[in-house]
Amino acid sequence: MPTKANLVRRTIIEDPLCDRCRAEHETPLHALWECRELNTVWASSGLEHIRRQSSFLDFKDLVASLLQQQTEVGLAAMMMWSIWSQRNQVRLRQPSTSLQQIVQLSKDRYNEFLTCQVPTTVRAARVKKKWEPPPADLVKINFDGATCSGTNKSGLGVVIRDSMGQVLASCSKVVNQAYNSSEVEAMAAGLALSFAAEIGVKNAVLEGDSLLVVNALTDSESSLSHIGPLINDAKYRLKNYCTLM
Incomplete structure (x- = not known):
């Protein structure tokens, strides 16, 4: 994943700090889950209790925990995709949704995805x-x-x-x-x-x-x-x- 921390490791850029908070290195876990600027997103997602009660070694550890707890992984994945997409739009100075809109937008997209699924029968x-x-x-x-x-x-x-x-x-x-x-x-x-x-x-x-x-x-x-x-x-x-x- 081309986060700033990974790009620094590949000597592509020199600044690893997250553009949202400017306080931590932008790793996948930070960019999609831990950044304090995402508090408003995850607070209304239904997953804030996991975010407050648990700490994770890396993004893979986070995904494994969500799967183990039988959390709505599909919706969580859609939200993370929306967070990353919004981050890229901002960096490229393209029209973008606000962080406050991400939860509802993700829920709408996830429901649309579920609607398209074919019943088992x-x-x-x-x-x-x-x-x-x-x-x-x-x-x-x-x-x-x-x-x-x-x-x-x-x-x-x-x-x-x-x-x-x-x-x-x-x-x-x-x-x-x-x-x-x-x-x-x-x-x-x-x-x-x-x-x-x-x-x-x-x-x-x-x-x-x-x-x-x-x-x-x-x-x-x-x-x-x-x-x-x-x-x-x-x-x-x-x-x-x-x-x-």
């Missing part, structure tokens, strides 16, 4: 159907993903077939983390499109069995769900293909 929805061949002038790219929580790994698979059902190419990938079903399906879609581009496939039908991922890929709007970055990356690659199923 929808997340698990999958389309089950028999494989059908593509038109004669196209190939079909099938993608799928699976998770093994026991080994904390996920698997991605891609198969490309012609209109006769003959396998033209296939690939698989093991990811060293157990993602949820929608995440692993979105990753598989991205792998499928990347793999197809690498071997020169252009005109194709892309098919997957995750209803959530298929709907997100066909949506003209940018995805704001938790798999949004994966979906948006796949949609960028998808423009080279003609059909999605």
